[in-house]
Amino acid sequence: MKTIKDMPEHCRPREKLRERGASALSDEELVAAILGVGTVGIDVRTMARQVAGLIREHKADLTLDHLLAVPGMGLAKGAQILSAFELARRHLLKDTVKITVAQDVLPLVADIAGKQQEYFVCISLNGANEVIEKRVVTIGLLDKSPVHPREVFADVIADRSAAVIFAHNHPSGDLQPSEADLRIHEQLTEAGKILGLRVLDHVIVTRKGYFSFQEAGLIR
Secondary structure (H helix, E strand, O other), rough: OOOOOHHHHOOOHHHHHHOHHHHHHHHHHHHHHHHHOOOEEOOOOHHHHHHHHHHHHHHOOOHHHHOOOOOOOOHHHHHHHHHHHHHHHHHHHOOOOOOOOOOHHHHHHHHHHHOOOOEEEEEEEEOOOOOOOOEEEEEEEEEOOOOOHHHHHHHHHOOOOOEEEEEEEOOOOOOOOOHHHHHHHHHHHHHHHHHHEEEEEEEEEEEOOEEOOOEEEEEO
16 A cells, blocks of 8 residues: 555645645545554554544544554554544534435535635435535536546445435536536436435535525436
């Protein structure tokens, strides 16, 4: 496996966070960004992969003992992970968000409505339509953001999601879906069906308002 130093700079977790924001990073990349470096003989990416697995397994019950069982993980690095968790618990964690109509999505994507580049966002949900995670998948130039199903669904599958909602902004301010939007939506919907994932909606946002594929009858 390549070490972080062997990776192109724009692919490294901290540099990627700087360019695209924390929500664009995978679980493993977020852990690697916290840890920074590995230890002698243990690359940080190897450690991050194991720690991310423990986080998904134990969630709020994660303990220092769990982390210290990871090769190369000492007290300092274990404390970094648990301290980040505790800060998030105290100041950032919100009540569960359940999506029932398109307007429930708007607070989650308000941050991209006025962007000058096109942001494509994927929101993963559980079987009760409660939000698991929101991620920025791609950031395009002006009105063009290439989206591939592989990039969209990789983390959604890891979340063990039951459904997804897509959202993107139109820097032009036009709320109507373009031909490219319709093609991408069709491709993602078909990929979702193969994976057993429901596409609940696809929302276009601008400063003027929103357009919902569900409300327009474009979800099937």
